[in-house]
Amino acid sequence: LNLAHLASLSDQLANPQGLAAFAMLVIGFGVKAELFPVNGWVPEVYGAASKRVAALLAGLASKLAVLAIVRVLLLVFPDEAARQLLLVLGILGVIVGELAAWQARDVTRMLAWSSVGQLGVVFVAFSLPGAAGVIAGVTVAMHHLVVKSALFLIADRWGGAISGLRGAAATSWLGAALFVLFSLSLLGLPPLPGFWSKFLVLSGLAEAGSALQLFAIAVILTGTVLEGSYLMRVITALYGKTEGEAP
Numbered sequence: 001l002n003l004a005h006l007a008s009l010s011d012q013l014a015n016p017q018g019l020a021a022f023a024m025l026v027i028g029f030g031v032k033a034e035l036f037p038v039n040g041w042v043p044e045v046y047g048a049a050s051k052r053v054a055a056l057l058a059g060l061a062s063k064l065a066v067l068a069i070v071r072v073l074l075l076v077f078p079d080e081a082a083r084q085l086l087l088v089l090g091i092l093g094v095i096v097g098e099l100a101a102w103q104a105r106d107v108t109r110m111l112a113w114s115s116v117g118q119l120g121v122v123f124v125a126f127s128l129p130g131a132a133g134v135i136a137g138v139t140v141a142m143h144h145l146v147v148k149s150a151l152f153l154i155a156d157r158w159g160g161a162i163s164g165l166r167g168a169a170a171t172s173w174l175g176a177a178l179f180v181l182f183s184l185s186l187l188g189l190p191p192l193p194g195f196w197s198k199f200l201v202l203s204g205l206a207e208a209g210s211a212l213q214l215f216a217i218a219v220i221l222t223g224t225v226l227e228g229s230y231l232m233r234v235i236t237a238l239y240g241k242t243e244g245e246a247p
Contacts, residue, residue, distance in 0.1 A: 003071060003072075003075050003076065004075075006075065006076045007075040007076055009076075010075070010076055010077065010078060010079075013076060013077060014077075014079045014081075018077065019077075019081050019082060019085065022072070022073075022076075022077045022082045022085065023085060025069070025072055026069055026072075026085070026086070026089070029065045029068045029069045029072075030065070030069065030089070031065075032061060032062060032064070032065035033062050033065035033066045033068075033069060033119060033123075034062050034093075034115060034116050034119045035069075035089055035093060035119065035120075035123065036089055036092040036093040036096055036097075036116070036120065037092070039093070039096075039097075039116050042112045042113070042115065042116055043100075043104075043108075043109045043112040043113055045057070046058070046108055046109070046111070046112040046115075046152075047106070047108045047109055047112065050156075051108070051152050051153060051155055051156035052152075052153065052156065054108065054111075054112070054152045055148075055149040055150075055152035055153050056149070058111075058112070058115045058148045058149060058152060059144075059145045059146070059148055059149030059152075060145065060149075062115070062119060063141050063144075063145055066119070066122060066123075066126075066141060069086075069123075069126075070126050070134075070137065073086065073126065074134070080129075083127045083128075083129060083133075084127070084212070086123050086124075086126060086127040087123075087124055087127035087212060087213070087216060088212070089120075089123060090120045090121065090122070090123030090124035090125075090126075090127060090216070091120065091124060091212075091215070091216050091219050092120070093116055093117065093119060093120025093123060094117050094120035094121060094124070094219050094220060094223045095120075095219060095223070096116065096117075096120075097113050097114065097115070097116030097117025097118070097119075097120055097223075098113075098114070098117040098222075098223040098226040098227060099226065100113035100116070101113035101114040101116075101117060101226070101227070101230055102226045102229060102230045104230070105161055105162055106161055106162065107155050107161075107162055107165070107234065108152075108155065110162070110230055110234070111148070111151055111152055111155060114148070114186075114227065114230075115144075115148050117223055117227070118140075118144045118148065118186070119144070121140055121198070121201060121220060121223075122137055122140050122141050122144065123137075124201060124205070124216050124220065125137035125139075125140050125141075125200070125201045125204070128201075128204040128205065128208060129208070132200075132204045132207075133204065135200065136197070136200040136201045136204050139196070139197040139200055140197045140198070140200075140201060142197075143185070143193050143194055143197045147182045147185055147186050147194065148186075150178070150182050151179065151182050151183070151186075154175050154178055154179050154182070155179075162233060162234055162237055165234065165237040165238055166237050166238075166240045166241070167238075167240060167241060168237070168238050169238040169239045176235075176238045176239065179234070179235070179238065180235055180238075183231040183234075183235065186227065186231070187224060187227055187228050187231065188224060198220070198224075201220065202217055202220065202221075205217050205220075
């Protein structure tokens with residue numbers, strides 16, 4: 001189980017049996033990395049845990065699992081088939097995560113499914129060949145670590161239905177302003193850090209130029225539109241008027 005020893009055997013693993021082994025390792029580590037299709041536990045656990053624990057899980061614990069997968073990919077299975085598998089699973093993660101977050105009407109569940117979608121983008125980034133994939137993946141992962149942890153901590157006082165947040169900015173203006181700032185960065189609005197991390201991924205996919213990678217660009221951009229929709233739903237509620245208040 002020494003990675004350096006396994007790396008010396010990588011040529012012998014460039015076959016269907018080696019790809020099957022990589023797939024099993026990815027699924028195993030993917031449970032903690034919130035990877036499709038073994039991420040159904042995410043909204044349930046995040047909803048039941050305290051928001052500080054949820055922030056730790058979404059921000060740090062999931063990234064450690066991603067690190068394990070990336071080390072196995074780069075050292076033991078540095079071939080095109082393994083990267084293609086990671087790309088497909090990342091695309092599916094973006095689709096499932098963003099659609100589920102868009103349908104959610106609870107702040108915690110929305111952030112949990114959004115985390116699944118963002119980690120899908122992380123896996124898409126690491127599927128890029130060479131140093132470009134490592135740089136893009138690390139950039140997206142570090143941005144998600146900071147921003148999503150912050151959003152969970154800000155939502156600590158706002159747990160529950162999104163409709164119940166109406167007018168919350170009046171009593172917590174700093175929390176609402178930070179939620180808006182981190183949401184805009186998550187969307188990738190320039191010049192915030194989220195723009196540059198997403199730009200690295202999209203430019204890397206465009207440069208690679210295969211049909212599946214171009215499809216990944218379309219999925220990420222569509223996911224960003226959905227992301228903007230459900231985050232604006234929360235922001236609109238925060239700054240909305242409470243019932244009975246004069247216009």
